[in-house]
Amino acid sequence: MLDVRPAAYWPDDVPAAAAADLTILHAAIRASEPVAFSYTDLDGNKTTRTVLPLALVHPPQGVKLLAWCAERQDFRQFFVRSMQGPTPQPGDFSGERMALLEGLLDKYTGRT
Template sequence: MRPRGDAPPTPLLTRRALGACLAAGTAAISLGHRAIAAPVGGSTMDPGLRDAALRGLAVVQYRGDPVGAAAARATALRLAETDPEGALLLRLYRKLDVLPSQSFRADMPPAAEADLRALHESIRDSRPVGFGYTDLSDQVSQRVVLPLVLVNPPQGVKLLAWCLKAEDYRQFFVRAMQGLIPQDGDFTAERMALLKGLADKEGV
């Protein structure tokens, strides 16, 4: 089965663009208790910019800037009302992404760029993916999963997904995937329920 054609390249995210995404949160602090942080997510925002803004919000509290951390908290509260999916993703990024004070292990091989691109597109489109997987015990299996989110712990990039074989949530190192191919299907209607279940399982 062949994957769909490549999506147009995501615009380059500059410091200015990311700053614009987070400016509303900072404004909430300067305006006092009456201010409401503008939503990070929205139908008009480029998905790549939205994801970068969410990941930035997730680590603001670790940067030694209490003003920025307060702005991030205000924005997170607003997200729960204006962008429920974004609020869930933010909670997952806070729990599972690598912190600024940490670093990725140099002895771990990187994930293939083509696989990462395919996963980002499949997550965006709520499209299943299939791949071979070699686990930490060198056992090889074939998986078809509903990809939900990519996270970045120190050991390397992981996909968090609903696995159709296990009928449960599973985590997969992207570097351990082989022959990743997007599949036919669309789980848009189930995505929010799956994200909520994942957030509950991870305790976030």
């Protein structure tokens, strides 16, 4: 359910997520702190995002961050390999974390 395109779509030379970026994201998830980064989507569009990181998942296409996106005011999935310069931001969303995780589950499972 978290695959944006079939794994067969991806060429064999797709870069892996950078270990340093994964370390930053793991720490931000544990600390419930926002993260900002530049992002290049599948169509090559570049944006800057600030998100509340909720989980990392590992589908065949590569590691993805599941997060609440401040710019889109919705849950989004981001390939870690397509992020540039993830940086922790001031803040603490630990009080909202459970509600956000439930909202994420609702969105991707159709649960109401």
